[in-house]
Amino acid sequence: MEYEIVIGMEIHIELGTKTKIFCSCPTEFGQDENTHTCPVCLGMPGVLPVLNEKVVEYATRAGLALNCEIAHFSKMDRKNYFYPDLPKAYQTSQFDLPICTGGVVGIEVDGVKKDIGITRIHIEEDAGKLLHESADGTLLDVNRCGVPLIEIVTEPDLRSAEEARAFAEKVRNILEYTGVSDCKMEQGSMRFDVNLSIREKGCQVLGTRTEMKNLNSFRALIRAVQYESKRQIIELKKGRTIIQETRKWDDTKGTSSSLRSKEEAHDYRYFPEPDLVPIVLEPDYIEKIKSALPELPEAKKQRYIDEYKLPEYDAGVLTTTGVTARFFEDAVALYNEPKQISNWMMVEIPPLLKENELSMENISIAPAQLVALLKLVKNNEISGNTGKEVLKEMFSTGKNPGDIVKEKGLAQMSDSGELEAIIEKIVSDNPKSVEDIGAGNEKAYGFLTGQVMKATKGKANAQVANEIIRAVVAKHLA
Amino acid sequence: MSLTREDVTYVANLARLEFSEDEVTALAEQLGAVLNYAEALSGLDTSKIKATEHVLAVQNVFREDEIKSCLTNEEALANAPESEAGCFKVPRVME
Structure with a gap:
C-alpha cells in the first residue's frame, strides 16, 4: 500500500518591535533574567494592557506579503490554561476573528511548483521562559512574556519534509524582506509546530494527526517530520491506530515521545478579551501598508x-x-x-x-x-x-x-620588459625544455610557465608570460 | 438546560478546583439555575440584530512603540513566594 504524508504547519514569529505587545518593556533578547518586566507583563491584578500600534502594522504587512486578506474587524481573545510560563494563566491571542485570513505561498521542490494555503495569521503574546536548572523547582524568566508574535497557520497542503522545509524557508525569506522580524531561529524568533498524519494515497479523508511543538531549526523540522511519518507508517502497517496526541521532539536523540493525549487535551475556553478593544482597519490604512511593501x-x-x-x-x-x-x-x-x-x-x-x-x-x-x-x-x-x-x-x-x-607586493607583473628578463634567464637555464619543445613536446611549455610563476611568486600575468615564453623559445630554437 | 455532575467536575478540573461529592451536586444545581436564567434570552427573536463581537463600542486604542522604564529585578521578584538566581521559583514542571 502506498502512503501519503499530510502536513500542516503553525509558525510562530516574534515581531521586531521595540516594545512588548501590551506594555512598554523592551523586547531585547539575551538580557538578565526578569529585568524587562512591568506590572502588565507580570500579570499583576488591575493592570490595563494597551496594544502596540506597530504590532498591528507588522501583522498587516506580514499578511499582505503572504497574500492574505486583512480583516476589517478583528479582536483579541483570552486563551486560558495553567502553565507557569504564563503569569496571567491565560494567553492573550486571537480566536475566531484573526487579523489575516486566506493567504498563499508558492514553493518549489525538485522543480515542481506548488501553492501552499495559509488559513490564518493571528497576533498573540509570547510566554516566559522556564529554566530547569534548580534542584527542587523550576525557574521562570518573564522577560519574554508579552513579546509580540504572529502565528501563521497553514492548510494541510504539505506532503513531505522537503516541502515543509521549502515552505518554512520561503516564509522566513519573505518576512525577513518585509522587515517585520529578524527571523533568527537561534534566538527563537521563528518556531515551528507540525501537524502530521498519514493516509492511503488517493484517499480524501485525513488520517488521525499528531502535533509536534516548538521545532526551532530547519534541521529539527526535517528530522521531526521524517521520524514522525516513519513512526506512523510503521504503526499503520502493524494494523495499529494512530493516537491523536501532542508529541515532544528531542533533537539530540532524534526521536519524539508522547507529551499528552487528546483526553488530556486543553480546553482553552476562549472568550473575548474585555481589557482590549477591537481592531478596525480601514481600506486606506491597508492600502498604505501595501504600497510601502518592499x-x-x-x-x-x-x-x-x-x-x-x-x-x-x-x-x-x-x-x-x-x-x-x-x-x-x-x-x-x-x-x-x-x-x-x-x-x-x-x-x-x-x-x-x-x-x-x-x-x-x-x-x-x-x-x-x-x-x-x-x-x-x-x-x-x-x-x-x-x-x-x-x-x-x-x-x-x-x-x-x-x-x-x-x-x-601582489600586483601582477604585466610589464613585458621585466618579465622578458626573467623568462630569458629561465629559458637559458633549461636547455632540455627548449630541446623537448623543438622535438614537438608541447608539454614542456607548462614546465617553463611553472618556473616563471615560481620566480615571480605567482604574480606574472599568465597570458603575457606565455606569449613571451613562446617568443623566447622560438628565438632559442632558431 | 441542566448541568450534569460530569460537567461540573470537568470545569472544576480545568479551573484546578476540587470539590466534595456534596459540593458537586450542589454546584450542578446552582450553576444549572444560572444557565437556565440566561437561557431565557434564547426565547428572543435576534434575527435582525447584529451579533455582538465585543462588549465595548470603542475601537483602535493603541500605544506608540516606545520603550519606557521597567521594574528592577528586585522589584519584580518582591512579591514572589520563592525566588532563585533572579528568577521566580515555582514547583517543578515536567519537561
Whole structure:
C-alpha cells in the first residue's frame, strides 16, 4: 500500500518591535533574567494592557506579503490554561476573528511548483521562559512574556519534509524582506509546530494527526517530520491506530515521545478579551501598508534574471535573504558587472563568512570594497587567484584591496620588459625544455610557465608570460 | 438546560478546583439555575440584530512603540513566594 504524508504547519514569529505587545518593556533578547518586566507583563491584578500600534502594522504587512486578506474587524481573545510560563494563566491571542485570513505561498521542490494555503495569521503574546536548572523547582524568566508574535497557520497542503522545509524557508525569506522580524531561529524568533498524519494515497479523508511543538531549526523540522511519518507508517502497517496526541521532539536523540493525549487535551475556553478593544482597519490604512511593501523575493529574483541577465540559479541564491540582495544591489550600482559580482558572492564569500564566523548581516567588508577588488581582477592588475587571497585578507583586516596589494607586493607583473628578463634567464637555464619543445613536446611549455610563476611568486600575468615564453623559445630554437 | 455532575467536575478540573461529592451536586444545581436564567434570552427573536463581537463600542486604542522604564529585578521578584538566581521559583514542571 502506498502512503501519503499530510502536513500542516503553525509558525510562530516574534515581531521586531521595540516594545512588548501590551506594555512598554523592551523586547531585547539575551538580557538578565526578569529585568524587562512591568506590572502588565507580570500579570499583576488591575493592570490595563494597551496594544502596540506597530504590532498591528507588522501583522498587516506580514499578511499582505503572504497574500492574505486583512480583516476589517478583528479582536483579541483570552486563551486560558495553567502553565507557569504564563503569569496571567491565560494567553492573550486571537480566536475566531484573526487579523489575516486566506493567504498563499508558492514553493518549489525538485522543480515542481506548488501553492501552499495559509488559513490564518493571528497576533498573540509570547510566554516566559522556564529554566530547569534548580534542584527542587523550576525557574521562570518573564522577560519574554508579552513579546509580540504572529502565528501563521497553514492548510494541510504539505506532503513531505522537503516541502515543509521549502515552505518554512520561503516564509522566513519573505518576512525577513518585509522587515517585520529578524527571523533568527537561534534566538527563537521563528518556531515551528507540525501537524502530521498519514493516509492511503488517493484517499480524501485525513488520517488521525499528531502535533509536534516548538521545532526551532530547519534541521529539527526535517528530522521531526521524517521520524514522525516513519513512526506512523510503521504503526499503520502493524494494523495499529494512530493516537491523536501532542508529541515532544528531542533533537539530540532524534526521536519524539508522547507529551499528552487528546483526553488530556486543553480546553482553552476562549472568550473575548474585555481589557482590549477591537481592531478596525480601514481600506486606506491597508492600502498604505501595501504600497510601502518592499520588492519581495520572487519579484526580485525575476528582475535579476531580466535586468542583470543572471542565470536563474544565481538570482535565486542572491535573493535568499534581504541582506544578501542589498549587498549585491549596492555592488552592482557601483560596478555594472552583475555576473562577476554574483560569482564572487556565491563562491568566494560564503566560505570566508564561515571561517570568520560571520553572516551577511555582519559581513566585515563593504560592497564598495568588493567592487574595488573585482576591478583589480578585471583590469588584470592581479590574477583571480591573488584576488581570492586579497579577499581573505580583507575579511580578517578590513583593509582596502588596493592597500593590501601594495603592501604585500601582489600586483601582477604585466610589464613585458621585466618579465622578458626573467623568462630569458629561465629559458637559458633549461636547455632540455627548449630541446623537448623543438622535438614537438608541447608539454614542456607548462614546465617553463611553472618556473616563471615560481620566480615571480605567482604574480606574472599568465597570458603575457606565455606569449613571451613562446617568443623566447622560438628565438632559442632558431 | 441542566448541568450534569460530569460537567461540573470537568470545569472544576480545568479551573484546578476540587470539590466534595456534596459540593458537586450542589454546584450542578446552582450553576444549572444560572444557565437556565440566561437561557431565557434564547426565547428572543435576534434575527435582525447584529451579533455582538465585543462588549465595548470603542475601537483602535493603541500605544506608540516606545520603550519606557521597567521594574528592577528586585522589584519584580518582591512579591514572589520563592525566588532563585533572579528568577521566580515555582514547583517543578515536567519537561
